[in-house]
Amino acid sequence: MPADPLPPLHLSAPASTVDRIVEELRRALFAGEITAGTPLREQALTDAMGVSRSTVREALGVLVAEGLAVREPHRGVHVTSLEAEAVHDVVTTRVVLESAGVRAWADAEPEARARVRAALGAFVAAARAGDDPGRVTATHLALHRAIVALTGSSRLLGLADAVYAEIRLALAKVDRMRRDAPQQIANHEELVALLESGDTAATLAALRAHLEEAAESMLLALELDPDAD
Amino acid sequence: MPADPLPPLHLSAPASTVDRIVEELRRALFAGEITAGTPLREQALTDAMGVSRSTVREALGVLVAEGLAVREPHRGVHVTSLEAEAVHDVVTTRVVLESAGVRAWADAEPEARARVRAALGAFVAAARAGDDPGRVTATHLALHRAIVALTGSSRLLGLADAVYAEIRLALAKVDRMRRDAPQQIANHEELVALLESGDTAATLAALRAHLEEAAESMLLALELDPDAD
DNA sequence: CAGTGTCGGATTGTCCGACAATCTGACACG
DNA sequence: CGTGTCAGATTGTCGGACAATCCGACACTG
Structure with missing residues (x-):
């Protein structure tokens, strides 16, 4: 008889750069450090966080998908604001x-x-x-x-x-x-x-x-x- | 006379490249040209559709957000089975x-x-x-x-x-x-x-x-x- | 002065090429 | 038969580049 078939284990993958950016932005949002309506410029975030623009863009995409931010074509992403x-x-x-x-x-x-x-x-x-x-x-x-x-x-x-x-x-x-x-x-x-x-x-x-x-x-x-x- | 204040009009933005890729992938999915479980390789899509890998990546992100595909870190994106x-x-x-x-x-x-x-x-x-x-x-x-x-x-x-x-x-x-x-x-x-x-x-x-x-x-x-x- | 045309800077959308990290499968080894 | 190793494939991230588009300022016209 095989000892124990091993209990189900799961390993959480180390957070990707994108994940960490999203996490940081979320934190800043909920802490009120970034207020509703604020535009999130790609270049500014790139400089501020020391990552490439591609990565920032992807992170912004996640935020938009989550509804915390809104993207308007050619106008950029800004924090969701409730009227x-x-x-x-x-x-x-x-x-x-x-x-x-x-x-x-x-x-x-x-x-x-x-x-x-x-x-x-x-x-x-x-x-x-x-x-x-x-x-x-x-x-x-x-x-x-x-x-x-x-x-x-x-x-x-x-x-x-x-x-x-x-x-x-x-x-x-x-x-x-x-x-x-x-x-x-x-x-x-x-x-x-x-x-x-x-x-x-x-x-x-x-x-x-x-x-x-x-x-x-x-x-x-x-x-x-x-x-x- | 004060002509009409203009009825509310809305103009739909011309579809971005990412949108067109997503649309095409959706079509292929429902047409059965891509079956459930098939991996969606970035390079392959890049070649097949004549766009850059960055753009393909973004499109895949949209598909994943929509639940039509699943991403596993470092393993890629594959089609979810439309059960x-x-x-x-x-x-x-x-x-x-x-x-x-x-x-x-x-x-x-x-x-x-x-x-x-x-x-x-x-x-x-x-x-x-x-x-x-x-x-x-x-x-x-x-x-x-x-x-x-x-x-x-x-x-x-x-x-x-x-x-x-x-x-x-x-x-x-x-x-x-x-x-x-x-x-x-x-x-x-x-x-x-x-x-x-x-x-x-x-x-x-x-x-x-x-x-x-x-x-x-x-x-x-x-x-x-x-x-x- | 209101309204309109034009211009330049800022920003995004897309492309390209590159490299390290990671995964996968095969193969050699004990 | 299980394990270590390695090469190729693929992804994650980077940096730079350029056209398209948007925005605000400014000059022009009547």
């Missing part, structure tokens, strides 16, 4: 995508449901601990993502990710200045409780209300935002 | 997006509703005339697109476009070999009639049935095993 109108549009989109997840709750894989519960737990823990605000935002988004994942569709999840990427920056700002963490926790706990209850209509209503309220907070955060605190 | 599972996934996604349009019918802008009727007319005309099969597919997709547009959300429309881009060529193949044009016309006319009737539930059911049937045709056209759950 008020866009915020409402995002709400409409999120309502559609996440409602699909809510409707799928009953027929969803048990693991998918378990992942929603786990995501809720992680979010509550992070929000209660009041750690790293970035971590709160990440777990918050992860919860909403898990709801979309209830549909079991990788494409829907991908579409949702595109939307989340767009609002991640604004949401991070909201989470950073939000004083009502307990209220947020309660809202999400209620949402999941409604899901578990099986009352789809009520859940949908609560979801829509929650998303619209979140949009309000985002608009507020975006407006009364001179710069550093 | 039957993917087709079902697309149906789920389309049902969610287009159902949102159906639900929005009552509250939609009158122009948006008018555009659905116009799209239906164009599709029926093209299908009846049996013209250019490409035109049939275009008007067909335009109709479904118009339904999503009922939501009034540019983002939802953008997400739908991403999905349509992925299936456009497969759908063209279906439209080309489909002998049941009259049936197709009837289906879509019924769908819009249900919309007009205001019976949302019935419309949603018809939509789902239509999309699932379309998926069957697509699987058939792609010669895939229709069984996957």
